[in-house]
Amino acid sequence: MSPFGTALLVSGPEALLAQRIVADVKARALAAHPEADVNQINAAELEDSMLAEVVGGSLFSSHIIAVIDDVGACPPQVVDQLVAVAANPPEELCLLLVHPGGVKGKGLIDKLKKAKVPVSTVAAPKPWELTKFVTEEAKLRKVRMSGDAAAELVSAVGNDLRALAAAVGQLADDAEGKEIDVNHVRRYFAGRAEVTSFAVADAVLAGNASVAMERLRWALDTGTATVLITSALAGSFRGMGRYLEASGSRMSDADLARQIGVPPFKIKDLAKTSRNWSVGGVADAIRLIATGDAEVKGAATDAAFALERMVLGILQLRRR
Structure with a gap:
């Protein structure tokens, strides 16, 4: 299914996962229409006619990928216009609305949900799910990682997903295609683990x-x-x-x-x-x-x- 003619609300506190969803949709949209314009803006800047400029076509491309960050900060006078576009996006528009969760902009979020705008929720993993996140991250890097090694990495680095993803990337680069084991993690992060x-x-x-x-x-x-x-x-x-x-x-x-x-x-x-x-x-x-x-x-x-x-x-x- 083409991402154009659709809107998606990405909501939740885990910024890394939200960014990955946005990046995936943008990549699919650009694969379908490489000439599409990509417009990214913070919702707080959507004043006067700015929304129309962000979601409208240009002289150079009829297709638009519009990413509106921190959508809860949308000015009150623009809320209804944004909801109307998200509820019925033009065929040439791929609209991505990013909300970090919480009560900010709750009125707008409620209106978007009432308008049946699709929602992708990005909740932070529970503590017991972090080792699974680490092993899945290793798979994305095309390297195997044992469960014990994943647990050791969580113990050394902590619960921040961005830090864990970066750590897996460093280990994967260093492993050069070999399996990441506990000794590898300890050798790489021993100094860091000792001072947490x-x-x-x-x-x-x-x-x-x-x-x-x-x-x-x-x-x-x-x-x-x-x-x-x-x-x-x-x-x-x-x-x-x-x-x-x-x-x-x-x-x-x-x-x-x-x-x-x-x-x-x-x-x-x-x-x-x-x-x-x-x-x-x-x-x-x-x-x-x-x-x-x-x-x-x-x-x-x-x-x-x-x-x-x-x-x-x-x-x-x-x-x-």
Whole structure:
């Protein structure tokens, strides 16, 4: 089916996936009509007669690919015109409307949906879906990647899809067609993994005071934001609390990961470190983290000292 004569609303917070949908539709449209004009504009600029210029033909081409970013910022006086075009696009128009999600421009989005404009939703993957995203990304690069290697990469790089995609690209280039394994990931990202806020949190959950303090000071020395460290600790201890509550139920690791909200490979880590913590200890740790978070956001004069005191206080709560 030709992309011309159609409109598509791409909506959701995951910018990388939204950009890929837009790029795919543009590529198909240009394959059908290579001479087509591509007009891209932010919706906030759609004033006066600008919309007509963006979606209308030119002297040089009758076909138009119009991409309107941040469509929720569309000026109120243009909303009805835009909805009318999207509901009944001319045969020579391929219209792409990009909305980052949220409540901004909700009235316009509701009108577009009521007009039955097709919607493609780009929600961010759940934590347990990230390893699948990484392995699929490797397939796009025409290289095999083991599940363990994908899990190792997520642990090293974090949850940002753009960073993960870039990391897979680097690994694929370096692998030169060979399979990407755990050792490859560790060799390539070892330095980065050691200084992340998640590495600090992992050491604290493991109850290893010397490693936790070493990683904390290393992370601070390399410029890791203090709020990222308290955030990682809060997430890790909330996950531990949910694990302790759910571990008695006879769920599979995959179902348990889904309920807790962590990647499946984290279940083994939680099982191993759970012996260090009681439900009460986790609750007290979360209170200390909340205090530490307030301190690094301005309540304390020395954020680094506040973090060290917080980490040492949490470690004292571990079950002996």
